[in-house]
Amino acid sequence: MRRRSVLALGGSALSIAVTGCLGGSGSSPETTPTARPLAEREPPDVDCSNVSRPIPPRQPDENTVQPVDYPGEPPSPLEDSAVDYVTRFEEAYRRNYEILEKGPLREYSGGVTETWTYDAPPGGAVVRLKTVYGGQVLDDDGPGAIYDSPQVFVTYYVDPSRVVRAETKGQSQLTPESLDPDPWENGDGLACFA
Numbered sequence: 001m002r003r004r005s006v007l008a009l010g011g012s013a014l015s016i017a018v019t020g021c022l023g024g025s026g027s028s029p030e031t032t033p034t035a036r037p038l039a040e041r042e043p044p045d046v047d048c049s050n051v052s053r054p055i056p057p058r059q060p061d062e063n064t065v066q067p068v069d070y071p072g073e074p075p076s077p078l079e080d081s082a083v084d085y086v087t088r089f090e091e092a093y094r095r096n097y098e099i100l101e102k103g104p105l106r107e108y109s110g111g112v113t114e115t116w117t118y119d120a121p122p123g124g125a126v127v128r129l130k131t132v133y134g135g136q137v138l139d140d141d142g143p144g145a146i147y148d149s150p151q152v153f154v155t156y157y158v159d160p161s162r163v164v165r166a167e168t169k170g171q172s173q174l175t176p177e178s179l180d181p182d183p184w185e186n187g188d189g190l191a192c193f194a
Helices: 002-022 082-102
Strands: 105-118 125-139 142-148 152-159 162-169 188-192
Touching: 082 105, 082 125, 082 152, 082 162
Parallel strands: none
Antiparallel strands: 105 125, 125 142, 125 152, 152 162, 162 188
């Protein structure tokens, strides 16, 4: 019985030591770009001549899922409405992306299941969403394959001049404390406003 206690303690100490050695990214917090508080960062760089988001054409068959419009410029002040704005943007993004990616859809459903907000540079907002979606493809012979998604995490950076989106699929172990995916590190510019 005593041996089990000693082994358990030894195993715990080993796992803590290994976690400490393997848990870091290999760079010190001073050199890691994400170590700086979000509120102190500059907004993510966006080449406004190169922004892109899925915009499928209207589907000829009225019995198929139709694309939706993206929301316009972010409202002002953004702080009070950032989650709603980002949720509407993501719902339009995902639906339009699925139409382009899969072709005509007989059915589509999707939505945001959780939201988190983070500190942001002045005038901006950082919102992370957990989403799921699914649908049914329309084949030439009628209803086709039914599909659904893994959990998808997206993080948006939004301010009066830009919308930036980063995505990670299937990461069920992400914590609200971490900004993963990070729109500064791997975000795509979706929209620019004058």
